[in-house]
Amino acid sequence: MAAVESALFEHATSPSPYVTEAARHLLSAGGKRFRPLLVLLAAEAGPHADASEVLTAACVVEITHVGSLYHDDVMDEAALRRGADSANSRWDNHVAILTGDWLFAKSSELTAQLGPDAVRIQAETFTRLVEGQILEGVVPEGDPLQHYLAVVAGKTGSLIATSARYGARFGGASREVEGALTAYGEIVGSAFQLSDDILDIASDSEESGKTPGTDLREGVPTLPVLMAQASTDPADARLLELLAGDLTDDARHAEALALLRVHPALAQARAYVVDQAQRAKALLEVLPAGSVRQALEDFADVVALRTA
Structure with missing residues (x-):
């Protein structure tokens, strides 16, 4: 996890100090790092838990998650995130949205290093994640509880499922x-x-x-x-x-x-x-x-x- 933490900040680096500051803002605020931890745990189920691809995959899922938080805070008009000013409070909505987009682009760059199948998995995951976010704001047509569970599966379950999948795959399981x-x-x-x-x-x-x-x-x-x-x-x-x-x-x-x-x-x-x-x-x-x-x-x- 120490190696992941270091790599996350390396990847959240731009030639522009302004972009770097914005991209690292929520990374610096901390978090449980639940998703990369699961990548590393799942990789232990295979013979190559220390493969470089495992570290890259751990960064992919966390950067994707952090990018989504920038957008979440804009949609929720949140003032704080993890005890720190949200990006939309620190700068404005435009900077927060574009920083989230920049992080999604960075996660795509990293995913490309993992091969075309990983790109497909990441795209499918991101589709589910965004669809879950959209449905969160939709009035349920049927059972509200079942609608909510579907939203949770898309918004949260999809990326964590991919975390375990990446760990197992690149660990050689x-x-x-x-x-x-x-x-x-x-x-x-x-x-x-x-x-x-x-x-x-x-x-x-x-x-x-x-x-x-x-x-x-x-x-x-x-x-x-x-x-x-x-x-x-x-x-x-x-x-x-x-x-x-x-x-x-x-x-x-x-x-x-x-x-x-x-x-x-x-x-x-x-x-x-x-x-x-x-x-x-x-x-x-x-x-x-x-x-x-x-x-x-x-x-x-x-x-x-x-x-x-």
Whole structure:
């Protein structure tokens, strides 16, 4: 991961100091580096975990992810990202959008080094990622929960699935293992976002570093909220009334948050995410027992049970 971190900043370098500063802005703000870590872990399933292509692939997925954050912040009109000024706040929307585009271009350059099949995989992944972002703002035609899960699979699951796929492929794993780890990454990736949903309701701000109920205040649909809204219990009438209204008011927001924290939907959401982690772990049966499989199993558990 130290090698990945160094390489990320090398790749986010332009002949223009201005572009370099903008491109490195969110990289410097930190992050979990969840995607490149999964590339490196998945590569351990093959005989060539130290191949240079593995490092390149790790940079591809993280630069793609960071590029998407620049666009996300413009769409969300966010003032902060990872505790730092967002690029749109530090500069303006035009600079933020174009910097995101520059990072996408840089990830494409790196992907080209991995060969034409990797270019195809990256293009397919990016199609799903952007489609998920588009659908996030569309009113569901059918079941709101199923629509939301499809959005999460596209926006988050797709790139994390590709992270595992790249790691397995460039680490030299068999196609059977690559397929299993791709499916594992898709499930774990979606679970990563869904566990964020639970943290938004249940977290203590000191423990998680997040402000509880941020998505709730902004009216962003999340797993516990959607599960609560599916309730037909008359006892939930007040909660449903609050969720259907404006939660920017502090008193209404605090009341809705308190009701959600004791609602069965929160436990239901936790159980769903834990079940997803179990599904992901079952896919690892193609790997021999040992440290690699154990690390990937632990990785799925951490995603499902994380508190930050």
